[in-house]
Amino acid sequence: MEFRTEAPCDDIELISEWPVTESPDREDTESEDTTFSTYSNKTNSALLGISTKEANDNSDVERRKKKSLDVHNEKKKPRLDNVDFAEAALARWWRHQGRKLFTDKNLPKSTNPNTLLYWVSRTEAGQTFLSNEKHRLKKSLKQGQTTASVSAALASVEERLGDLDSAARHLDTAVSHDPHNNQYQWMVEKVKRQRDVKEKQKRMMTLLPSELLLPSATQVDRVSSNELTVEEFYMKYAKTRTPVIITDMAEKMTRGPWTLQHIKNVAGDCSAVLKKPVTDSVEWARLEDAKSVVVKDFIDNVISADGDRDLYLFDWSLPQHCLPLAEELNIPKYFAGDYLQRLSPGSQYRDTWPSLFIAAAGLRSELHVDTFGSNFWMALFQGRKKWILYPAEEQCLLYPQLLQSMDPTFEVDVTKPDLDRFPLLSLTHPVQCILQPGDLLFVPAGCPHHITNLETSVAISANFVDSSNFDCVVEELRINALIDPRAADLVKQMQSSEFKATQDFNIGDLHWNDFKKWPHDKILNQ
Structure with a gap:
């Protein structure tokens, strides 16, 4: 094909x-x-x-x-x-x-x-x-x-x-x-x-040793959702900006397995703009728009042995493009209190996520940072993904560039690090993991990350706001508001005395329809 x-x-x-x-x-x-x-x-x-x-x-x-x-x-x-x-x-x-x-x-x-x-x-x-x-x-x-x-x-x-x-x-x-x-x-x-x-x-640069060596990556923590409470997640991981893999989670999020065939059955007639990797691109994750196709044709291309392996369904909004798939979801308790859902209907970002990712083996998204100071999570249903992540405070060591927006692009290729050209890489503290089917990865605000699809993969992801990144989000939106009235509206809402910027440690997993309703009954009755 x-x-x-x-x-x-x-x-x-x-x-x-x-x-x-x-x-x-x-x-x-x-x-x-x-x-x-x-x-x-x-x-x-x-x-x-x-x-x-x-x-x-x-x-x-x-x-x-x-x-x-x-x-x-x-x-x-x-x-x-x-x-x-x-x-x-x-x-x-x-x-x-x-x-x-x-x-x-x-x-x-x-x-x-x-x-x-x-x-x-x-x-x-x-x-x-x-x-x-x-x-x-x-x-x-x-x-x-x-x-x-x-x-x-x-x-x-x-x-x-x-x-x-x-x-x-x-x-x-x-x-x-x-x-x-x-x-x-x-x-x-x-x-x-x-x-x-x-x-x-x-x-x-004054702290560089005489001999430059590549840092060894440590492994991301893994913890079962059966052993991790909402409060423990917030205090140990979200508040400290520490990535974590939550196991035994993804299978609880859908009514049935999210296979390629199931997605084709539900979303097959929807249109989607595919991405493609472009060397030296200045766009986010070095991915650029390729073409618009119907989803079933793209999935056939992924399955086909002679299909185009450079096409990526990347960050495709389910609420905006295929609501029936979104309505199958349960939102994990750790993210069910997302502050974005407390914004008024129609507000920017309120109805953007979760989004769908489908990629053939070998496709990569280069080093990038998620926008407006948001945390995010990714749940993997099929395949394996290799992640390399860096602490937010180490962005400067990765040679960021601000070109078209406040979201940086990075000159370095962390899979082939060049210490002669980028010596500050030797001072970084990367963490890495292989995300397996059924895993859910939490990535804190501001953390640069690089992903390689080791196998044909199906995943969903969502950005979210809670108390751990609320102040950072408001500051990022304040700057965006200088050129975007939608961001100005978000700042106005979030800084209102009526906005409930409170963390609920008693919340449970929420079905999609309940997740989209605010206030949630449990929070309303506190």
């Missing part, structure tokens, strides 16, 4: 001269925070000549229709002050001049505009353009054009060039001229995080 997973490079077409100036509406189906990356994705797609539809779903007919509409609509949008931020300026330069400097074989194997733009920015020609753009914007400031937009644009270029101190100074200038511009304030937070990482890395 054959799937076409990407469009050829010569199929990239011109859409627009103008950047998109407003954040688009989107359905909340991803675990990562994609608000600003979606904004950038549309902007970069337009300027690079790649439509958002092409970048996300290679449907020829729909892609052509959307391009025609975009050409008509986008040309009406003027650029503010004739100043582009780094991404838009780089994309425009690439399309008009830079693209001519490279042959197709030199380009990354991706139609994702963020990945292409990152690659362009790291080429010698791209660096030269950014340096020239920096000098041009500095000249504008010296000539008296000390506007917020020029200062912010210069800061964005300096950030791309790695000059974070100068970027911070020019962002301070931009905010002083336009203190109510939330995008500038969001950029301030982003640059601050990167400067903090660089400062921590500088300090940690």
